[in-house]
Amino acid sequence: MAADYQQNPFTLAYDGAITKNEPGMVNINPVTYKLNGLDIVANVYTPANFDPNQKYPAIVVAHPNGGVKEQVAGLYAQHLAEQGYIAIAADAAYQGGSGGMPRSVDKPVNRIEDIHGMADYISSYPGVDAARLGLLGICGGGGYSLSVAKTDKRFKSLATISMFNSGRVRRNGFEDSQLDTIQQRLKQASDARAQEAAGGEILYAGDANLTDEQIAALPFELYREGFQYYWRTHAHPNSTFRYTMSSLLDLMRWDATDQIELIDMPLLMIAGSDADTLYMTEDAFAKATGTTDKKLFKIDGASHIETYWVPEYVGAAMGELIPFFERTLTVAGK
Template structure:
């Protein structure tokens, strides 16, 4: 395992921070398949992304978990910005870095993510042909989630007040006021609307998996990018790579995995359901994570051969 930093070439002047996980018996003179692992919204590389990266490395893959621009140990101001277009480009920026490593086979690079990181990975795979396979865990299309609600029951047009709020936040920010923030997961237990999202509070704000670089909020100005963003835009035409989505049978977010599988142009796409798991269970509950990895590892091994 090695901590690295590298320049993001996407024009924002940002340095990304990442941790590279190596397989046992790593030999720098050989060329390995590699997987970019993207963290959930509000998360950092030391949490579930790092957990999955470490487990993929146990199966012979190089796996790199990174902090997105403006977050974690990566640079960029303002802090905690969650612009989904930049977050998508970050995935390709990590691919850029991997192509400079002599021990990575440039023709065997995959991407996966958890929650919003899965959506960003999907969007990157649609745009970037260097990504040869896509894995998703508890996938969230962050635009869909903010527009349509956790369970997909809200109409697009009813999200207009969020665009108004984001627009007003940008005006306030421009006036040198303290930047307005909004939670990406419940900040307090009493704020959780249901048991599943109580798990998000527990994950980010208790000893279960809290991290000082993961405060769990973003900037309200991001709403003007998030609401109109579709992580699966043009998947019907351009997402031709093999796809594996893993979702819990009890996950309120499962409909966003279903949507990607339905829309993807790929002829090699599958959805694996983890019985009994909800959205957050797939972040760190050992038996559910192990089941997810038991599908993801051979998927990447076979598609990146």
């Protein structure tokens, strides 16, 4: 199932996306706001029959590594708006359509600040009840959302889908397969930063334009399906796997589960039962001892990337998200 951004006036790259704003329907509102001096671009989804004089719960949606607001983050934001929520999905600083140079810097401190910034913006949006603010993080956005929820108590509840612990993977390798090269890769990142500081060429990791045969030969299902999703079926020109090599200095010393016991809000973690990333969700869930209101839901048969777009699996995720947010964001101030 392809979702061609070129066929959508909002360049949305997911099936069933809004193609025009109509009275009485879910609408999409492109916005731009400042965060630490940078222009951040976002889409705000408002529910059907939206009345800015009423008060609605709102949900911040954090996109995956390499993703943009027009892909899976937008899909879930639209589905949440269909359930009566105001939802915001924004491109990370230095990525997508947002500002920041050099391009494709991917540092945890920036991604975490992006989520705080979405909360800042949406809390004063017309119709939003800032006392009923939820957080949904997908893939890498899920890992960063865990970090945000440790300290930002404006959020009343947190859900993750296919959570990806970017620090652990950049440090240890996928499935902890590169433990013996950590120091070598840190040296490579250090040299890249030194080269940047001296005015030299900016080096990038994760940048590739693979053939179908090369994609099929990748060792992990996540990367095989990821390349198909981001480079083929749901491609968007602002979306890339690329990140500056020097970003690894920050990524490799960070971990989504550090101080995770500070999360004391309701927590829902969703992942595919067949996902090769499931170990990251299970690890974080076990370590999240600061909340007794928590649930781990495995979507039977789903891989990591399939939770982004397969209707059956998206429906299963929404089947958990709807009652979770209804319960945790219903009463103002709770």
